[in-house]
Amino acid sequence: MENSVFKALAHPARRQILAMLRKGPRLAGDLAAEFEASWPTMSRHLAVLKDADLITAERQGNQILYRVNTSVLEDAASALLGLIGRDEGDDELKEAAE
Amino acid sequence: MENSVFKALAHPARRQILAMLRKGPRLAGDLAAEFEASWPTMSRHLAVLKDADLITAERQGNQILYRVNTSVLEDAASALLGLIGRDEGDDELKEAAE
DNA sequence: TTGCCGATTAGCATATCTGCTAATTAGCAG
DNA sequence: CTGCTAATTAGCAGATATGCTAATCGGCAA
Numbered sequence: 001m002e003n004s005v006f007k008a009l010a011h012p013a014r015r016q017i018l019a020m021l022r023k024g025p026r027l028a029g030d031l032a033a034e035f036e037a038s039w040p041t042m043s044r045h046l047a048v049l050k051d052a053d054l055i056t057a058e059r060q061g062n063q064i065l066y067r068v069n070t071s072v073l074e075d076a077a078s079a080l081l082g083l084i085g086r087d088e089g090d091d092e093l094k095e096a097a098e
Numbered sequence: 099m100e101n102s103v104f105k106a107l108a109h110p111a112r113r114q115i116l117a118m119l120r121k122g123p124r125l126a127g128d129l130a131a132e133f134e135a136s137w138p139t140m141s142r143h144l145a146v147l148k149d150a151d152l153i154t155a156e157r158q159g160n161q162i163l164y165r166v167n168t169s170v171l172e173d174a175a176s177a178l179l180g181l182i183g184r185d186e187g188d189d190e191l192k193e194a195a196e
Numbered sequence: 197t198t199g200c201c202g203a204t205t206a207g208c209a210t211a212t213c214t215g216c217t218a219a220t221t222a223g224c225a226g
Numbered sequence: 227c228t229g230c231t232a233a234t235t236a237g238c239a240g241a242t243a244t245g246c247t248a249a250t251c252g253g254c255a256a
Binding site for chain 1 (some may be wrong): 099112166179182
């Protein structure tokens with residue numbers, strides 16, 4: 001769950017894709033056009049992001065529209081902040097390590 | 099590099115190590131004792147975290163003391179928040195505190 | 197010096213990740 | 227149906243990551 005999110009974020013191309021989606025949803029082909037790698041490679045990165053629930057896909061007739069899942073990204077950021085030591089808070093966000 | 103940070107965060111064991119360090123510095127052997135994997139495995143995970151600058155090592159005579167590098171963790175969290183779209187703003191993580 | 201303990205490095209086997217080309221599916225138009 | 231475009235899946239080769247045991251290094255104490 002959480003693990004697949006951080007694994008998905010581990011590849012620069014996938015963070016780049018998320019950055020491309022920052023300003024709004026985009027069509028898969030639209031993304032691929034701005035991307036240096038091959039179409040199938042882009043497609044696989046999108047699949048990894050979708051698996052991690054970092055993006056969602058929506059069919060628009062012939063094409064597929066992708067959009068960022070903001071809340072999952074926020075949760076990941078929170079998990080990281082939760083790893084920063086509060087000298088006492090023993091019980092917060094323990095599952096960040098999972 | 100930013101990339102090595104996210105790669106380091108991709109493995110659950112390494113996030114677990116960071117969580118163990120949340121409350122303060124710990125000796126390597128201390129960490130290994132609470133860890134399920136073998137000593138050398140722990141050692142390698144520590145090396146990956148150190149490479150990413152997520153932790154620092156300090157020799158204490160015979161042993162080695164590890165501590166979290168909080169600012170790098172904060173930067174990673176910021177980078178994630180920066181991937182969240184503001185529909186208009188072209189600029190990155192300017193109003194992270196909204 | 198020798199011996200011991202804490203910790204890392206070497207080396208290996210297995211597994212996963214990456215990116216490509218070729219093949220395939222999905223939907224639309226005629 | 228055929229043809230066309232959008233996108234994914236299959237399959238392969240090469241690169242990395244993981245975790246183990248065995249060997250090694252570093253510091254300290256007799």
